[in-house]
Amino acid sequence: xxxxxxxxxxxxxxxxxxxxxxxxxxxxxxxxxxxxxxxxxxxxxxxxxxxxxxxxxxxxxxxxxxxxxxxxxxxxxxxxxxxxxxxxxxxxxxxxxxxxxxxxxxxxxxxxxxxxxxxxxxxxxxxxxxxxxxxxxxxxxxxxxxxxxxxxxxxxxxxxxxxxxxxxxxxxxxxxxxxxxxxxxxxxxxxxxxxxxxxxxxxxxxxxxxxxxxxxxxxxxxxxxxxxxxxxxxxxxxxxxxxxxxxxxxxxxxxxxxxxxxxxxxxxxxxxxxxxxxxxxxxxxxxxxxxxxxxxxxxxxxxxxxxxxxxxxxxxxxxxxxxxxxxxxxxxxxxxxxxxxxxxxxxxxxxxxxxxxxxxxxxxxxxxxxxxxxxx
Ligand code: NAD
Ligand code: GLY
Numbered sequence: 001x002x003x004x005x006x007x008x009x010x011x012x013x014x015x016x017x018x019x020x021x022x023x024x025x026x027x028x029x030x031x032x033x034x035x036x037x038x039x040x041x042x043x044x045x046x047x048x049x050x051x052x053x054x055x056x057x058x059x060x061x062x063x064x065x066x067x068x069x070x071x072x073x074x075x076x077x078x079x080x081x082x083x084x085x086x087x088x089x090x091x092x093x094x095x096x097x098x099x100x101x102x103x104x105x106x107x108x109x110x111x112x113x114x115x116x117x118x119x120x121x122x123x124x125x126x127x128x129x130x131x132x133x134x135x136x137x138x139x140x141x142x143x144x145x146x147x148x149x150x151x152x153x154x155x156x157x158x159x160x161x162x163x164x165x166x167x168x169x170x171x172x173x174x175x176x177x178x179x180x181x182x183x184x185x186x187x188x189x190x191x192x193x194x195x196x197x198x199x200x201x202x203x204x205x206x207x208x209x210x211x212x213x214x215x216x217x218x219x220x221x222x223x224x225x226x227x228x229x230x231x232x233x234x235x236x237x238x239x240x241x242x243x244x245x246x247x248x249x250x251x252x253x254x255x256x257x258x259x260x261x262x263x264x265x266x267x268x269x270x271x272x273x274x275x276x277x278x279x280x281x282x283x284x285x286x287x288x289x290x291x292x293x294x295x296x297x298x299x300x301x302x303x304x305x306x307x308x309x310x311x312x313x314x315x316x317x318x319x320x321x322x323x324x325x326x327x328x329x330x331x332x333x334x335x336x337x338x339x340x341x342x343x344x345x346x347x348x349x350x351x352x353x354x355x356x357x358x359x360x361x362x363x364x365x366x367x368x369x370x371x372x373x374x375x376x
Pocket of ligand 1: 053055056059082083084087114115116117118120140141142143144147148149150151152153154163180181182183184185188191192275276
């Protein structure tokens with residue numbers, strides 16, 4: 001049994017994750033990028049390379065570089081193109097090219113400055129470069145602060161399937177500076193809310209209730225609400241990962257809405273629907289399937305739709321194939337990491353705050369897809 005403890009560190013007000021000796025902190029706060037002391041007392045080696053993208057780099061690269069100044073012999077940076085469509089081998093290779101070109105040895109730390117795309121790719125590169133070097137997550141989207149920067153999943157996409165190639169590799173530190181969210185476009189902020197809603201539905205009825213009453217202040221990016229939501233999501237994620245770091249069972253519940261959502265992302269072409277948008281329509285589909293299997297009542301599905309709509313997110317999936325839409329979804333969903341022997345396994349809701357993973361008859365899934373999709 002793995003031992004991840006989630007405790008509040010009174011000095012820094014962090015969430016601490018202890019994972020069998022690979023413990024790390026998630027520091028959550030305002031303007032952390034301007035507080036170089038958060039990096040003090042940690043051994044990150046001689047070289048730092050900040051991996052970011054063209055959008056985030058313009059806003060935050062200099063601030064992070066300034067905070068790291070004096071702590072390394074050399075600080076390099078690599079600016080990747082921006083977008084989900086660039087989360088592939090070609091761009092992953094740019095990270096290896098930069099590391100080798102700068103003669104980075106094993107005493108190098110990669111700082112992933114950006115959203116989930118940068119974080120997943122930089123984490124993947126760190127996990128395999130010279131068989132593993134340190135990396136630090138500096139997430140700058142809501143989605144990355146509440147989900148992708150924590151828990152150690154790294155990946156790139158394959159044209160046939162989302163996040164199909166990757167590793168489990170934990171960062172040394174996660175720095176969630178929620179002041180960076182001030183520049184995040186509202187469509188991206190909403191996409192992050194999809195994962196926030198997910199945590200309430202699968203794990204925490206109280207958090208679900210809190211979300212229903214605080215959604216407006218969250219959308220207004222009010223710091224107290226933001227920091228509470230980010231903290232609670234990180235705590236929930238840590239407590240799931242504690243029990244199942246490598247997704248041999250329980251961790252799959254964090255993929256609520258993702259089986260349908262990944263099909264939407266791949267089927268539409270990466271980047272057309274944002275990850276969080278696919279997840280939100282996917283959560284409605286998974287809730288509808290849960291209802292059709294008798295696990296929840298119809299009211300629950302309506303409450304979920306209402307909250308997702310208030311968050312500015314889609315409640316219907318797109319039609320992926322005008323001739324056989326359900327068939328196309330099923331084809332894409334069979335290429336899912338939860339599938340076993342070609343059988344699709346869904347994360348379903350078994351009462352608010354409780355999730356389970358199970359298969360469902362294709363005919364029922366087809367009915368759900370027919371009921372939950374519209375032409376976009
Ligand atoms: P993203 O990384 O593409 O970022 C969204 C957009 O916002 C990008 O255009 C980015 O440049 C821009 N941006 C980022 N920070 C900004 C800021 N502060 N101000 C202005 N613009 C900013 O997308 P995302 O939603 O952060 O992440 C989605 C990715 O995360 C997907 O690839 C998904 O598969 C992955 N993911 C991984 C995990 C995991 O456990 N590893 C979990 C959930 C999602
Ligand atoms: N976002 C799913 C997971 O980290 O397991």
